[in-house]
Amino acid sequence: MIKGIYEAHLPIKDLTRSMAFYEKLGLKFAWRDDETAFFWIEEGKSWLGLWEGEEHKISYHPSLQHIAFQVDYEDMKNSLNWLESLDIEAVPFGSRTSVEPFVRPHQGNASIYFKDPDGNSLELMSFVDVPEKWKSVSDKKSIEEWDEIIANQYP
Structure with missing residues (x-):
């Protein structure tokens, strides 16, 4: 449906x-x-x-002021440069200090965050293929770490 x-x-x-x-x-x-x-x-x-x-003026909450736009994983790898080329500053997610894109293996996605002029939370998000043994890992991995994990998984 x-x-x-x-x-x-x-x-x-x-x-x-x-x-x-x-x-x-x-x-x-x-x-x-x-x-x-x-x-x-x-x-x-x-x-x-x-x-x-x-x-x-409503206090921020993701259920009210958040949108995630889907992008391809290859575009995710260049997303920080793309945002910078538009003079848009990426922001860290949650307790992270890095603004770099990252992978959530347990969710099967990669993300980078930024804000619109009103502070609404915007996200670029891509699907990520996750090997079975990584599907329960909730630690966030940088794109570089993830690509290395995958390269070593399938040499």
């Missing part, structure tokens, strides 16, 4: 500023009115709604 996400929404303070930010990320503008704008994440499949209003 469910085939994917149709739409997600974020609260923002300044629609014009936020529209420029999401266009810089490469999202395609779909439409806008006085207080909202929509951008295609996957054209014809899923989009992101930006809602200008006082709600942007």
